[in-house]
Amino acid sequence: MRRRLINSTLAVVLVVIAVFGISLVIVETRTIENSAQESVQSEVVRLVSIVDSRLAGHERVESGVLSDQITPDRYARVDIPGRPTIEIGTRPEGGVITATQKGEQGETVRVEESRATVSREIGRTLLVILAVALLAVIAAVFLAVRQANRLTAPLTDLAETAERLGSGDPRPRHRRYGVPELDRVADVLDASAERIARMLTAERRLAADASHQLRTPLTALSMRLEEITLTDDPETVKEEAMIALTQVERLTDVVQRLLTNSRDPQTGSAVTFDLDEVIKQQIEEWRPAARATGRAVVRSGKQGLRAVGTPGAVSQVLATLIENSLMHGDGTVALRTRVTGNQAVVEVSDEGPGVPVDLGSRVFERTVSGRNSTGLGLAVARDLAEADGGRLELLQQQPPVFALFLSREADQAD
Template identity: 30%
Template structure:
């Protein structure tokens, strides 16, 4: 925008300068011609009264002039600058009329004078150099003035464009900072009224986002307090079971739910700026997947589901928090248990990538995905429909496949 505004002002200034300076330049040339012709006319007027009188006096006056003057006498004699009679001289002598004729050398002025012995003709020539004396210098002055005015106009245009573009650049910078989770960024209202209004609207939007996030954190915190009481009661009920294995399993499940809720609270309350500038988390995908498969294997045995796991023997570092990876795998395995009948086999595969990261694949032999499974918040089984979306949040890309004979979900997890 700054360059376009400067170019617009430059074009406008050039047009205005041409509209004024070109006529002035032509007028200066005309004035110079008129002055040269006027000086020559004054010289001729000085000589005309003497043309019919004494030749000695006439010769003295003619030779004293700075402008070359020639007087053609009726007897054929020539006084002054040597010159042959031109057609203009002969025409003036014949008709008795003063003439101004344009020639290759400049302008020729001839004036007939009637005396006692006949008709004399006074002639002088104004050269082209005399006609244009001072014109070049005047044109150079006008050109310098035009260039100075153009540069001044460009300077003013640049300053004006900067006052307009600087607030726009600031607004863009603030919007990028807000997009980078720096919610404390604010725009300084400046520039034209329209830009100040946009800056105020952007600041209001940022404040509104902060308020909504604060309210969301409070709601999550309230949810945590609401869940702790039933979780505590569930754990007490589990401890009162007579079967130690059942008691341990249910207590572990209750502890897992409590840990998940706590992780959600901590992640939600994390400061936006700190999370934006913090070092990306790293975990061992092999250890996390091994732990979660072991957790779900117990439930799989209760429902008669064969479990197959293919995990590497070495650690696989990924740029994902352990809790997030566990939550994603739990969401995928939870979908297997929720949307497939008992005794349906499933497989969990973790494959390291040569460029870093890993591929996590969960496959089952159930009925496959419903048509709406790819849309967030939509499910064909009366659930929230967020299972796949939770898994997608930790992956750079997600691939879903399969058909009526099963479903396959592959997460591409980035490396550190």
Template identity: 35%
Template sequence: MPKPEPVRRRLVVLTVATAAIAVALFGIPLAVGLVQYTLEEQESVLQRTASITARSVQGELARGDSPTVLPDLPADVVLGVYDGDGDLLLGDGPDPSSDEVDRALDGRGSHATVDGNLVVTVPVDGRHEPDGAVRAAMPVSAVYAGLVPVWLGMAGLAGAVLVTVWLSARRQARRLATPLEDLAGAARRLGDGDFSVRTGRAGVAEIDQVGGALDSTAERLDALLARERAFSQDASHQLRTPLTGLRLRLEAALDRPDADLRAALVAGIAEADRLERTIDELLQLARERTGRGDPTDVGALVRELGPARAERLAAAGRGLVLDVAPQLPPAAASAAAIRQVLGVLLDNAEVHGAGTVRIVVRESGEALAVDVTDEGAGPGPDPFAAPPERRSAGGGVHGIGLPLARRLAEAEGGRLVLGRSAPPVFTLFVPAAWPEEGASTPAGPAAPEPAAPEPTAPEPAADGAAGHEPAARPPERAGPDGVRDALGTRR
């Protein structure tokens, strides 16, 4: 396969070839026209010279005398004077007379090209018939010789035009090809994993559009890589709980060799299924979403999570209370995201909390709120920013998975806030999916506040970025701004 020709050379060759064709189309007809014009001009010079000579010798020929002096002649002009019999009297010319001279003696002047010469003859008028004739001639080669400087000038001008076009074509080709070469280099760097690559602007709309598209692709890939890295860090904390549970169940079965292993294996398979579903959902949520899925029935999802959680809490002597308000609209968020966020909150309540765990699902303006509370000491002032190594006063690690849960909530257009520090109240806000955009759904009965040991005044939110939400319920307002009051402005 032949090597493709560079675009620079193609542009230069095409431009110069076009200019050369244009110069030829104008220059060749101009050169031919110049030759014709010069020949006619020289014929006119010969005609004037012959006429002047005929008038100057008219008197002498009328008296029968031979002329002795010829007028001054232009360069390369040959002049001959003939009598009425066609004999050459003075100057140069064919002797005996030629056909052109005979026609002049008959009273008819003529001009023609004879033997490579321009020949003009005029009669010398007499009393009744011409007394003689004058013949003027010039070599055609002399005419062409006079045109050589003109032709050289035209050729030089044409060469100057082509050189100018060549230089301009090189400059324009460089202006067009350099951005394309830069784009190719940027694309190679992007393919090698350099997502920080950015292209400059060439001032050419089409090339700038390609560069802008490449920059957008690099930004999206960079953001996707950052999300994948954040996922790989946070998912390890999120997956630690089901892995620990599975390990504990299997170790407990090994410690009791005489016990029935079927129950342990069934429980282990259930934990493995839960772990597999968690991995699949996290991988799905870690990738960029192109649009919202189907609305999610949050009440049904909470009821689905209830039995398994209640069994695990009951094993530790604790209880689980579900309080789902009636006639709730669906949530405009992914079921997988809501399930993962609630899983993080319930895991923290189970591992680090105390007493009864309570889940309240209620309507808050144009959003849905899910409160998760327990009777423990709380995670501290800022659990979302705390590193995994930060330990609570009770010795447990609080905040496992909470940064990931907050990012999942914000990716769905919601928010996760700590409404109260002790006893802890975590509230997940998600936008409600109304039947029509802008339509409002009549508010159902107000859900009760999450359980607390005593009716103390709610504390301000510890999360400064959350805008200091009230304890568990943000201000409810009807109208288009209600959802913004509930969810805030961060996405």
């Protein structure tokens, strides 16, 4: 493209120079020739005037007197009736420019100039025109190269930006080039880069959330399957299988919930549900894991509460809090329910060292963890709670007390 821009610019300049140069040469040639003809004619008139005045005064007309009145390199001839012909200068050979004038005394004066003189003048003029044309071509080459670089460099840069986007590097470059059309393309590429970056971030976040959030239900499910393999009692197998199926359903709900939140975090499917049933389910699921470490999961507080939210999401939030207590805490894991205003509150606490002081205000941020974990659990749990119109807070750092606030059913009595 750069070569085509330079060639096209030079072609236009050369056409302009050719058109105007030829016209200028023709005009200048004619001007020089006309000027030479007028100069010779003017000299003839002057010589005729001198010869007339001398003949009228009966003075001698000689070549010595007239030679000072004629331009060098010109030839003059004076024919006076009854007198010898007077010649001044050397008669030119070849083409000449001539002018003849008859005087009042009957004399005839003829002046000739060689066309070689006029040709030299035309040649000098042509050299000047060619020099100017050459300078114009050089200037055109310089400007064409500069303009081509100004246009092709941004295009190359934009192509590199597009290639970077295609290779998975969505960082916008925010470069502008002072050319409205190219700047418009740069705006579109930067906007596309930002959209791709948001999409990649959302997908990475979904993958991280899914891997983390699926781990808890899968762990609980594997424990149930282990219980089934360790017993021969059909009733126990049946009971454990039913619990496992319930956990599979919750696992499916978690996946659907994560996909829904990845598309629109504000999209919820909140319903009125029995909060006691969800808490009971979680205690049953996590009791084997607590028993294996010599700990217990207990429940206290107000019962018979009905909250507004998504049961699967609430279960996942409570599962995350219980799992954190079992993994990072110590002693009994306690779930306590209470009412504050028009909200139902579920508090999860343990007897461990709690949350470090320096992490208290950042415990719900992604990648923030004090125990070499991923730091995603509490962040995802908070997102799930907020998607249902609730909230998850750290009420106390040592010993740790996390609280899940959910809206209550409008007509529920205290």
